[in-house]
Amino acid sequence: MSLAEKDYDNAIKYYSEALELNPDNAIYYSNRSLAYLRTECYGYALADATRALEIDKNYVKGYYRRATSNMALGKFKAALKDYETVVRVRPNDKDAKMKYQECNKIVKQKAFERAIASDELKKSVVDSLDIENMMIEDDYTGPKLEDGKVTLKFMKELMAWFKDQKKLHRKCAYQILVQVKEVLSKLPSLVEITLKEAEKITICGDTHGQYYDLLNIFELNGLPSPTNPYLFNGDFVDRGSFSVEVIFTLFGFKLLYPDSFHLLRGNHETDNMNQMYGFEGEVKAKYTAQMFQLFSEVFQWLPLAQCINSKVLVMHGGLFSEDGVTLDDIRKIDRNRQPPDSGTCSCLRDEARFQNGRSISKRGVSCQFGPDVTERFLSENKLQYIVRSHEVKSEGYEVTHSGKCITVFSAPNYCDQMGNKGAYIHLRGSDLKPEFHQFSAVVSTVLPVHLLMLVHLCLALMSPSLLFQSVPLSLDTSHSNCQP
Numbered sequence: 001m002s003l004a005e006k007d008y009d010n011a012i013k014y015y016s017e018a019l020e021l022n023p024d025n026a027i028y029y030s031n032r033s034l035a036y037l038r039t040e041c042y043g044y045a046l047a048d049a050t051r052a053l054e055i056d057k058n059y060v061k062g063y064y065r066r067a068t069s070n071m072a073l074g075k076f077k078a079a080l081k082d083y084e085t086v087v088r089v090r091p092n093d094k095d096a097k098m099k100y101q102e103c104n105k106i107v108k109q110k111a112f113e114r115a116i117a118s119d120e121l122k123k124s125v126v127d128s129l130d131i132e133n134m135m136i137e138d139d140y141t142g143p144k145l146e147d148g149k150v151t152l153k154f155m156k157e158l159m160a161w162f163k164d165q166k167k168l169h170r171k172c173a174y175q176i177l178v179q180v181k182e183v184l185s186k187l188p189s190l191v192e193i194t195l196k197e198a199e200k201i202t203i204c205g206d207t208h209g210q211y212y213d214l215l216n217i218f219e220l221n222g223l224p225s226p227t228n229p230y231l232f233n234g235d236f237v238d239r240g241s242f243s244v245e246v247i248f249t250l251f252g253f254k255l256l257y258p259d260s261f262h263l264l265r266g267n268h269e270t271d272n273m274n275q276m277y278g279f280e281g282e283v284k285a286k287y288t289a290q291m292f293q294l295f296s297e298v299f300q301w302l303p304l305a306q307c308i309n310s311k312v313l314v315m316h317g318g319l320f321s322e323d324g325v326t327l328d329d330i331r332k333i334d335r336n337r338q339p340p341d342s343g344t345c346s347c348l349r350d351e352a353r354f355q356n357g358r359s360i361s362k363r364g365v366s367c368q369f370g371p372d373v374t375e376r377f378l379s380e381n382k383l384q385y386i387v388r389s390h391e392v393k394s395e396g397y398e399v400t401h402s403g404k405c406i407t408v409f410s411a412p413n414y415c416d417q418m419g420n421k422g423a424y425i426h427l428r429g430s431d432l433k434p435e436f437h438q439f440s441a442v443v444s445t446v447l448p449v450h451l452l453m454l455v456h457l458c459l460a461l462m463s464p465s466l467l468f469q470s471v472p473l474s475l476d477t478s479h480s481n482c483q484p
Contacts, residue, residue, distance in 0.1 A: 209240025235265020
C-alpha cells in the first residue's frame, strides 16, 4: 500500500479514487489526511479529518488527525480541544497525552505573552550582551574568529568542526549573530544584482537543517567566493537535526562575502514555525533561550526577494494573493517583524498550481497562483520568469507555467523519508537560461540510530516542533484496530 511504502502522492491518488466509489468512508478520509500531512498539505489534511468526523463523530483517529493539522497550522486552541477528546477516550495513550500537554503549554504561553504585551519599543538582545568579556575556556580547541572577524580559514575549520558534531563556542556564535544582523539590516527588502555576461550564480532552495547535504552542495559546486556566488532561497532551519550548524555556516559565508553570498527569508525563518518545527528547541538545547531570541531578531532582517539582471525574480514562496503588485511594492515592505498572514509578505508562503486563477493553499495558509497570474505579474514588471522554493519536488526542481515558474528544493530525502532528490540552479549573465543540477542525499553514519532518536526526542520535549513528526501516525485498516 502506498502509505505504508511512504509513497504519499500515490496514496492521495488511490484514496481519492476510493472516495469517488465510497464517499462516506471515514477511514479513507483519515488515511488521505495522513498522506496530506506527510506532504505538508495541512489545509487539505484538516478538511479530510473534519470530513471523517462528520461521517463518524466517534472516530478517534479523526480527532487525532484534525488536532495534528491544526497544530501544524498554528491553531493551537482548536488542536487542544481535539487532543482533549483523544485523551478522554484513550486515557492510557502516552503519545496522545504528551501531545495534549505540549499543546496546552503553548496555549498558556501565548495567553501569557498577550497579557504582558506592551506597545513600548522592545529592546534588542544585543543590548544585554557583553560579548567582549565572554571567556573562551582553555580546553576549547575549536575555530575562533580572527580579531573578531570571519575569515576563509575560520570557515573551513568551522565546517570541519560541525561535521564532527562539535559545538561552536558561544562567544563566536554571538559574534556572528551580532555582525550578520548589522549586515542584513542595511540591505533592502528587494536585493538587486547584475551578472556580467561571463558570470554565473548558484541558486539553492530549502536546506532545512540538513547540514551534511549542505556540505555536499559545496563539495559538488565549490565553496562560495566572489567568483562563485550563491543565493540560498530561505528555509535554512527546522525539520533537520542540524539547523544550528546550517545557519551558522550560511551566516559565516554572508559575513565573509557580503556582496556575493545572498540569503533570502523563508516561511521557516519565523517564530511560529521555529516553535513548531524544531529550531527553537534545538537552539535552546545547544545554547540558550536568549540566543534564540537573537536569531529571531536576525531573521526579521533577511531580505524577502532578489532580482537578477532586472529579469529574474527569486523569492521563497511565490506570487501574491492579488494582482497589481510591483517590484516597487516589494522594495517598500517593512520586513523587520514577524510576517502577517496577508499582504506582500505572503511571498514567503504562496505556492504555484497548474490551473489558472488563485485558490486557497493546500497548506491552509496563503494562496496558490496559476500560470495566468504568473504571466500578468511578469508582463507588468518586465520580467522573464520567477524562481521559488518552498515545496518538495521529487526531482529536486520543477518547471511550470510554460517555463516561467521554476521551483528548486535543496533538501534531498526531506525529513529522512521523502526519497526526493535535491537540486540547485546555475544562472549565467549571458542568457539567464537555468541549468539544473541534481544530487542525492548524503548517507551519514556520524551517530548511531538510537542516539539520533534520543536527540530528536529531547528536542521534541523542549519544543512541540517535532511532537507530531517524531511518532508515526499509523495507517487505519478498520474501525476496530485504530491507534491514534
